[in-house]
Amino acid sequence: MQLQQLTYFLGVARTQHFTRAADELGVAQPSLSKQIRVLEDELGAPLFSRARGNITLTPAGEALLPLANRILADVDTARLEVQELVGLRHGRVRLGATPSLCSGLLADTLRRFHDSYPGIRLLVEEGGSRDLVRQLTRGELDLALVILPLPEDTPLATTPILRDDLVVAARRDDPTLSGRTHLHITDLRDRPLVMFRQGYDLREATLGACRAAGFEPRFAVEGGEMDAVLRFVEVGLGVAVVPSTVLAGRPGLQGIPLPGLHRTVALAHRKDVAPTHAAGAFRATLESFLRESAADGTLPVGVEAVSGRAAAGIGHGS
Incomplete structure (x- = not known):
């Protein structure tokens, strides 16, 4: 062959x-x-x-x-890695991340990495966590920021890096939520929800939490990406469960906490392929950025660095 x-x-x-x-x-x-x-x-x-x-x-x-795709992707990675070592090229990092991370912490990390390694090409693939896991498994990405937990038989190695709280995104002028400082998942029982498309961890998190509370959520509209979901909430189609960090820059929306509901983000790579030198440099940059941000208190509200700790994934409690 x-x-x-x-x-x-x-x-x-x-x-x-x-x-x-x-x-x-x-x-x-x-x-x-x-x-x-x-x-x-x-x-x-x-x-x-x-x-x-x-x-x-x-x-x-x-x-x-899928095997042919993976074989050729690995060959391409090997070629770039060797060329990087002999000085022919500076390298490449193919990174996958969810939209909520792309619009938040990741942008600052990418800027720091680019300043430190201007010769390394950065290719960012934005998508739902489940989609990114499939792409990483097929060799189409070097690293991905995914949501835990992953299936037990996954061929990926993961390192938890942060945990962020989930909130209910709603119109700021919604009279039914005036004065509410927090909500319970059962408060969503009779509210129309704006739901993400298949492949988003937030879709599974919302459905799982509602079903654990004993009810099926009612959808006003479903199938959107992050920007579309937030826009649908802004025009009053319903509410949505989102990470607290995505509401920055949207003055028409409020985020009402859902105590105990959170998600854990991990940096993942394939177990059977060692990350390239460029990917290793990006990982070090990301971890350094999170440590420094945690130490000086500049992480967004609702976000906690958890690098080096055991992670529980999406769920209730700590």
Whole structure:
């Protein structure tokens, strides 16, 4: 099995067309088709169904797809790491983070890292925690800031770095919440909720807390990203459970605490691949930034640095 064959396989899987894949890869279509056949012969199974001109993956192709993606991602990482060591390039960090972190602490950390290592390229992928876990597992990211707990069989190593409180985001002029200094999850029983899309840890946190309290939440609208969810709350569609840090710069919203409801953020990487030197430098920068911010009291309200401590993940209590 050759890396070139895997590249050709992924090209056809992506385009669902042999000729288009050959054009994208800059290779003659007969040569690409021949290498795919050689790969199929070696594996002992067809990878594509070619019925009536429609190119689709067979079960064997579906099984190979995530493995081929991961193999080629690892090869790319290895190439960059070696080039970094011999001085040909300065390196690259592919970092995944949730929208709430991108709009808060992460921006300051990225600035510090860029000032210290201006030659290292920073590629930030924004998404829900579950989406980031899948991307990290497939080798598409070097590091990711994810929400604990992860599944027990995860191939990722995690280090807890901070814990932030969850609050109910509501319009500041909502007369039904006037004077409320805190809410219990049961107070959401009859309120319409603005709900995040699938893949967001906040969706699972909200649903889990409501169900543990014995009720199913009522959705006014669902399927949004962070900015959309907050905007939907601003126009009065409902309330949402969010980290306290995302409400900065939104004067029309208030955050009402939900005592005991929090989430733990961890820095994750794959267990089977050592982080690159550039990724290691970013991790050190992040941990240093959090330690210093905790020491001088500049962490946002509701955020606590927990690096080096055991983490309980999303839940109630401490």
